[in-house]
Amino acid sequence: MSPEPLLRARDLVKEFPVAGTAGLLRPARRFTAVDTVSFDLHAGRTLALVGESGSGKSTTARLAARLIDVTSGTVHLDGRDITALHGQDLLEVRRQVQVVFQDPFSSLNPRHTVERIVTAPLRYQKRPIPGGTRSVARALMERVGLDPDHVGRYPAQFSGGQAQRIGIARAIAVNPRVLVCDEAVSALDVSVQAQIINLLRELQREEGFGCLFIAHDLAVVRQIATSVAVMTGGRVVEAGERDAVFDDPQHEYTRQLLAAVPRIRPEWDARRRSNVTGATT
Structure with missing residues (x-):
């Protein structure tokens, strides 16, 4: 394992204003969703952020992926501070850090074909598409275990597990360095969860990306994580290698x-x- 982490977060804080609390004589109150969270993610490894609903784990993942701005703290990708990037610089970060969301159907445009969905990051990044979108889409479908002949279908024509595979295909289309999985298997049946986890592990072995895996199900975490950070109340209260945390909390x-x-x-x-x-x- 390289001593230099692929993704490094230090003292992340995220505050949100509390609606209806401001007045002429008092400032608006703020809710601290993430409170001085730090972690390292190395290439080829999976760090699981775990905790109950409202613990701050998904907000932390969004901060790390630069989907939302930090209140304070820093995020470094490959040693580069990406905390305050905007415009074209942030667009490059979007290529290197991709997200797989919890509900595949809500994250897939129901009016777009699979071909259009899985090649969207390539078009958004204005990257060359050798052989055309149909050829690339078929190859991506095959990589995630789906029938490449189904690239002309729409999301509603797939099961939940198949739709999540489409979401994963879209995420890996631009060869990201970091894959953020935000409760990516929590909406799936147990047997389908295992299939998706096996797929993620196989892709990680092939591509070497680091995976930031958000989950509340510790049984799932035990299967996929190499290290674990436990969160509650917006803070990390325990972190370490998976077996150390599970066997000797x-x-x-x-x-x-x-x-x-x-x-x-x-x-x-x-x-x-x-x-x-x-x-x-």
Whole structure:
């Protein structure tokens, strides 16, 4: 593993104004969704940000991908500070950092064919399309395990798992350095989740991208992550290699999350119960 992280976030803070609180004699209140969050993501590895709904993990991912602006803190991509980039410079960041969203159908234009959808990043980036969009779309469909003859179909003609594969095909079309998966499997059936996770791991082995994986399901995280950062209340309360966090959690909140997970492996379940018991005696 290279000592220099592919994506580095330091002391990220994101505040949002609270509606209806401003007045003549008082300033508007602000809600801190992300509070001094730092992490490193290396090429070829998967960092999972985990926590309950409202913990700040998705907002953190959006800050890292520059989908929203930071209130304070910095984001570096390949050693370059991308925190305040705009215009053409930010467009290049968009190529290098792609996002797979939670609900595939809401992120795919229902009036566009698959061919148009998966090649959209190439057109947006004004990149050459050797052989034309039909040829590129067919190759992308094949890479994600879908029938290349279906490039003329529309999103409504696919299942949820197939639609998510289309979303992944669109994301990898521009060969990103970082793939942000924001609850990318949470809306899918368990068997389909496993298929998508296997696909992401296979693509990562082939392409070497770093993956920032946002999830609340620790059973899924155990399958895909190489490292984990646990968030609550907008802060990271525990971070480390996956097995260290799962097998020997140090923070009470992490132990509570693990205690709520259905049994995955008997030996993990036994260690988890022992950790929770030891923390409460």
